[in-house]
Amino acid sequence: MKTSKRQAGFGSSLFELLSSMRFAIGLLTILAIASVVGTVLKQNEPYPNYAFEFGPFWFRVFETLGLYDVYHSGWFLVILAFLVLSTSLCITRNGPGFVKDMRAFRDKASNVSLAAMKHSIELEGRIAPEAVAGYLGREGFRFKVREREDGATLFAAKKGVANKLGYFFAHIALVVICIGGLIDGNLPLKLGELVGRVVPETRDIPQSQIPEQSRLSAGNLSFRGNVTIAENKSADVIFQNAGNGYLVQELPFIITLKKFYVDYYNNGMPKLFASDIIVTDKRTGKETPATVKVNHPLIVDGVAIYQASFGDGGSPLELKGWNLAQPAMAPVTLRGTSLATQPLKANGRDYQLEFGELRVFNIENMGGAQGDAKTFSERMHDAREVKHEKALKNVGPSISFKLRDAQGQAREYQQYMAPITQEGASYLISGVRSEVAKPFQFLRLPLDDDGKIDTFMRLRAALLNSALYDEIAARTTAKALQGQAISPAMQQQFQSSVKWVLARFAQGGFSALEQFLDERVPADKRQAVAQTYVKILQGAVVDVMDVAQAKAGLAPLPEDGKHYRFLLDGLVGVSALNDYGAPVFLQLTGFEQVQASGLQMTRSPGKNLVYFGSLMLVIGIILMFYVREVRLWVLCYGDRMRVAMSSNRHSRDLDSDFARHTESLNQLVRDA
Amino acid sequence: MELVHSYENPSLLKRLSAVDWGYALLVLAAAAYTYVLYGEMLDYYEKAILAGASLGLVAMGWFWKPWRAFFPASGLLALGGISLYHGDLARGQSAFWLKYALSSQSAIMWMCTLFFLATAMFWAGLIRRSDTLQKLGSGLTWSAALMGLTGMFVRWYESYLIGSDVGHIPVSNLYEVFVLFCLITALMYLYYEAKFAARQVGAFVLLVITAAVGFILWYSFDRQAHEIQPLIPALQSWWMKIHVPANFVGYGSFALSAMLGIAELLVLRDAKRAELAGGEAQPGWFARRLPAADVIDEMMYKAITVGFLFFTIATILGAMWAADAWGGYWSWDPKETWALIVWLNYAAWLHIRLVKGWRGEPLAWWAVIGIVVTSFAFLGVNMFLSGLHSYGGL
């Protein structure tokens, strides 16, 4: 097929190599292997994560190799470039031959060469040329008739030459797709970075202060970046990741987020994420309102705007602050904004209150562990059922915050606003942890009949107030006497025991009592003594509550199981607050949700080229696979004729085709 | 091997029989009836899809004759199941026919059972060299596919019973696509089996289906993965409906070709042994039972061409979907990248075969290794790598 009249110099052997099949297969393989790298190593993470994972040495090595963004690294682009080059050269090399071949009828074939073909047969009989021509025409062949000097007539027919066209379609398509991809890739940006015209910003500073060298003009051909906009706020730039930093891409318009919303299915799974936005053209000032949803981007000025993420946009919060060191103090109202930091002064000390995200919905799976102990028939039943009631539940809004002291030490808290019901009783839940990596430990504070924590706080205040112990102990002792739990002789001793237990509990909760036991009581007696303490506490807590209620001018709690449980939970709560580690208990009481929407914006002018190339690719593959190129020769000479066939591939189909055509031609001979 | 081919080659329309026309009428009538019932609720896309689907189904039946019986049969079974529901999902556990046969899960469990039986039958047929047993194997494979397709249809309907906003075509999670995988692989096998008169390789092809069935069973008994979940926003797209099935035609054919590769390797190994032993030696165990190596080779090649075409289309559709959902037609997400790797692998395979003219052992090995690459793209990525496709996790 190839004509090698060329000088066999370096240039031509290079051409030979680059356009060769060997080289192409090699490239395909290398490209496949290189692609694996980027799927195994997570791409485009913040650099500190990599440094942490690999240690300083390998971090450097991998950075130099460009492994944190493989698909945009120089070497990867070089492989792609070689693939484009190799495919283009392959086309230029094979193309002319293929075109010539498509055009040709191969009407020079001699009887000898036809006889040498794998599918070739000599038939007896004479047949009119018109009959052959008619048959070939009916069978969809294009053919050329050649009267030969020896008096023989040759019909050289062909069908399905579009198969070769497929080669052009498919291979040109690949070049087209790669060019489209290149236009949308960040090659110009990489070059800009290389010559130092573009420098990614690594500091976390306000957008307006970012220097010119890290900004890209709105005229930039292609880009892809993100921006988070809070409700009723606007943005006219997006941020593009660039290695260890980011770049600011100016937009030709301003985007204002009016509202972000999420819909949920009945089972708590999200159903819709959407943003109502207004796009204002910077030049004309024209405003276009629109809604962007997942899978339904908005396209303005060739820029596609996508719903990419969402979050809190800084919501005003209202909290109630209970001073834990001064339990008798009334709570104060505190205002703040989520995602913002504000100072907090408590008991003469300075703290930083760093609010995190306000989450209005917290969907939790409240169902217990999925039972392993299911019977076979239960399992069969489950396997038949396509709908299971999941115990998914919205546990309501929550706010997280960190409380940082003057030394910079911080603890993180998570406060839920709505009560949680467990076994019929309501609680307020608060999570705390001292390190981000640890799981939250949850505190359950029992709620009173009004659904408030006020009664609990009152109980706590009384428990910690040693001035009340005399009165409490007196009441408890009187009850014990009355119930004949103790003898009159023990009265004095019992009363002081009550006071001692209360004081010790006030100091450090259950663990303070435990510690005392461990230090002072012989091991064999601990169990018994501990039980006594617990009994005393459980008895005294009723009186603590009564005294607290009386002092507040309120009616005592009814004496029933429900309220007794409240008191016991109260003891657990008071004890646990010792490990809470905050000077104040901040209860979330109200908020005004302001959401933020994360929008991704892209401009990719190469997209249409890529789609066009893809269409060509599919057409090309169909032509190559499913259009069979067949050549048929009928050579009539005297009372005989020779039928021969060839095809570029698919020999089995050719077998049956050949049989069919010879049979039909034979039939024509017989009919003649 | 004699190929049953008529020597006549009249035009397509002349080749159509009364049955063909009857089938076409049936499909079109069903489509028309659907239109009368639901036309008002359909938007333009849906109308176009209804029309396209009916024409596609007609074409499919004309192209592959058994489809003319298979598709209406599964349609009737599914309609039967649907009519038993009376609009109440709970009847799936109480109505006899639903509980034991036609609710989607029961139908799918039948599919699993029948595939197991078919595998056993094919192997028994191979060992005993019994054509009858292998015919039975084919029959069981047909029935398994029938129950599978019925199950998918009924599942589709059930999803709407859970909630009108929940309803969606069952190709949205790993469980559903595994059923689809079994179905497509089986149907493609049945097509080639008839075309090449090579029923003996069923024993091999059914092995990969059995493996998938094993996974389905584990996945639903242990993980309750068969529950119908509503679609998260990223999946609410037209593209899903065509992208996923196209992908699974690809995966199915690649799996098919790998199993054929194994069969071919075994035959070739026997041939090599016979050669070493001299001309007098008996052909080996597999060589006596399986079709000739070049027949298997050609089946394998045909399967890969179909797979490659559909995989190309699926990847392009995936890119178009990504352009709607993720902000770019190509993001080098692990799943995307692995699709590219699979594609490059088979592109290289095709070049070696068609341009270099290789045949036999090396390409058979390559097809077997191809399934490892493909499985990683299909499953491994979901299990070991994270990315935008993360909703496919195990």
Ligand code: HEM
């Ligand atoms: C990304 C790279 C490439 C891909 C995905 C690709 C794809 C394909 C496909 C799918 C076929 C169809 C097989 C058939 O049925 O004939 C094919 C055929 C072919 N390719 Fe490539 N190709 C690529 C690069 C190349 C290169 C670089 C060359 C040059 C050496 C080449 C030369 C050929 C030839 C000669 C054929 C056979 C055409 C025929 O005889 O009809 N390909 N290619």
